[in-house]
Amino acid sequence: MNDTIKVICENGFGELEVPMGTPLLEVAERLTPGLHPFLAAFVNNRIKELSYKIYAPVTIRFVDITSFAGIRVYQRTAWFLLQKAVKDLYPGQTLHIRHSMGQSGFYCEIDGIDEFTPDEAAQLRDRMRELSVRNLPITRQRMLTTEVRARYAEEGFTDKIALLDTRPRLYSQLYTLDDTAGYFYGSLAPSTGYVTLFDIEPYYNGFYLALPLRTSPDTLHRNVHQEKMFGIFQEYQSWVRIMGVPTVGDVNSKVLAGDGGGLIKLAEAFHERKFAWVADTIYDAHLSRGARMVLISGPSSSGKTTSAKRLGIQLGVLGLNPVLISLDDYFVDREKTPRDADGNYDYEALEAIDLELFNDHLARLIRGESVDIPRYDFITGRRTWHNAPLTLDERSILIIEGIHGLNPRLTPSIPDAQKFRIYISCFTSVAMDNLSRIATTDNRLLRRLTRDYRQRGADALSTLSRWASVRRGEEKHIFPYQENADIMLNSSLFYEISVLRPFAEKILREVPDTVPEYDEARRMLKFLDNFIPIAPDEIPPTSILREFIGGSSFQY
Template structure:
């Protein structure tokens, strides 16, 4: 008779006795079924698949699609299901999951198919649905990396082979779904039957894979209205492919070959050209419709501040006099900050800004008055005055940066004809491999971890504990307005995660395994292990990346 062990199940709020070797899936059966099935579970604050077997007393917490961890499991499982369906219908063709698109979907292409029709979409969706209905098991096997590499080479997965060759390990994990193999950077559901809601629609040269929203798991958004964002992703995707660095395997190979400096120069030159183009566009708008202000918005750690400063330089070259204002300086004092649904400070809410004072200052500046702009101290949580008043003249143009820049409620007293709107985000276009994209949120999180530690006195635990709230705030207050932008800018640099790795690793390792944030720190550390570090020596002092790692020639 097997030994009995005690397991603390946080979903039940009590202990349960289970035989040693019991898989998580069996423990889940003891719980009252919720509206959505459990996809995985945290075991001692580490995310594990439902096949994981318990051999010692542990604390477990099951997650479904409504959690950030659960939605990632659902998405990865859907990608594997899609890979299998493409293999069945288009043998020998390569599937590319290019980038995120819409509320919770992904733009995909199949190499060799220039026009993906409605009939193609119906066939592919039908095959996926058939595979889901069959509830095929998804298995994971730990095996020698040499064997995994051989399987990849046999399947023609040159992208995965390149990553294995540049980050060698003795053992690797291999997932199998029927006759299809894959590798994923995180947990999957036990079988295809867990992916019940999805849709495929033709989109440009490929198709749009629609998946449920974390906040609305029964909802699919089939009509994508994000043409500007799609254009930015496509532009940068085409460029990194042209430069020969579409995946991390190629970036690592170039780094090992001693070409890190060359990659830095290429990426920074690309940024320089984009800033010059945006400045030209703004100058034309000043002449043609008399704009008085540029509003720069974007989610956390998009590089808005440095972008505003670099744009100001380009506008100065064209004869304009940029005047900078940061919305962060108009935060109310910390104790006056509105609270979110969990009772935590909601810094992403528009009401965290002193709108009355901000709009009063705008009106006075437009009238030609001199205004003392406040400064916000993130360490003390207090707004302070400083003796550097701003005044506009006939050549002046206001540059206002902050997450709410595109929200019409921010500047109701200024006519739309006098505004030029820019949306900036870190649209990460370099992928881990053809099927595993790098989430832009992960890229931004690495930036924020590094910056918060350096500039705001926050350790990794503090930043990670607030990240879910930050993301909820972005979904509510920023993303709905992004297509209002006149132009979009991609602040990502294809080499940057390789530079951020040593900075972020040091602080992520300080997160203890006794807190819920431990799994996220562990996940990010495993993710960073795929990148060959690049030293920051050759990064110019005006680079957006300097905003986060230090050494910038700009004052913040």
């Protein structure tokens, strides 16, 4: 009997023969990695930890920190390392990973500590380094959920217990690092020694966990100054705590109690107050410095279009005449769109916009001329034209929404005093638990999957295959300008993933397991399974969420 099997390694190593039952880690050790160690691997398009054992012929693709999947493995492993260090130094106190900062750092707090000192940061950093050098193994066990729940109770993980109780399963996974138990929504590295680059710095009431960027894996980005974004996260997280829904388990509990409609009403009322406040601020800028142009920027699926329309209504209440323009309508025809490094159309590039036509129209509008505005058809990839020309009067204020709104190259001829800049994104405020935050990119991906399927004729495979390019474009063209904003807006609704679940699940299940995008579809399906669905019936027609699920009273 032949006890060896063939595996195909897509990293350029060709076919290998390995003994049956060989862990991926041993296969990785036979290969010559690049500049960075392998952290996990895709096995037949499903991501697996390096402890996974091979018992049949498979196709393998190893990932390191430079990939989107790999950086997530690195981050989760760093969180577990941090959890262990906090437990050693502050026994009985709870660590909270509140939200992201920059593109690969995280703001954290420890209960009972109102101000983290430089000495405390140094002690925590040193403890993490000790644990990293010791290269302690990280193990995963599949156990009866009752046993996992009992272990969580011993550790005081009430946040994790709440999620287990609202999404009951017979078996659950438990990670162990020395004497510390944990649960993470995705793969981890085999041991602490894989996390070698990190830092701890005091920040606000807690500290900043600095981790390397996917695009710059050998460098830590310290001293992240994103005060506006930090303020948005703090405001919303404080609010969801007051509302009693800081975690998914808390949201599920309220839904199971029949309060889904109440959650919708609260979240929508909060949004309405925010739009009214922003309109008041714009009106003051209009009077004080002659602001005539509102530029709304943000990454894909942030809700820019609906936000522009709702803001327009609030400005109308104040006596102004809002005129809305979407940058998407100034896309060049599809065949003229620049390509990214993979050869795909790069709609995130500024050059995908017809800047000459756009600025010509701006100049003519400001001069008081009547202008025919284009409309871009995403299905045909061609420009059409509106029937009704636009004209500005003395009460008019121009609202321009699009991903490049804060890029100075977009409107070079317009004086800064005449511009009011808004950055909007889906800053997800509800967390899975105290250590596992919900990435804003996942929330936005669910929105985009749902919208593109319904409005643009794009199936899940098409959207997922473009998502990496979209994210690279955001890193390059959008995020560097976000702090230029006069105001930041959070478009997330703490109930929305519960509503998006049935819409997105249907689409994601259509992705076949023969394509690389299958693992991302599978990951998102597992993520969605943690949410109790909420029916969309009580969502008002002006809600940002209606832009994605349909039923909006706005025209798009």
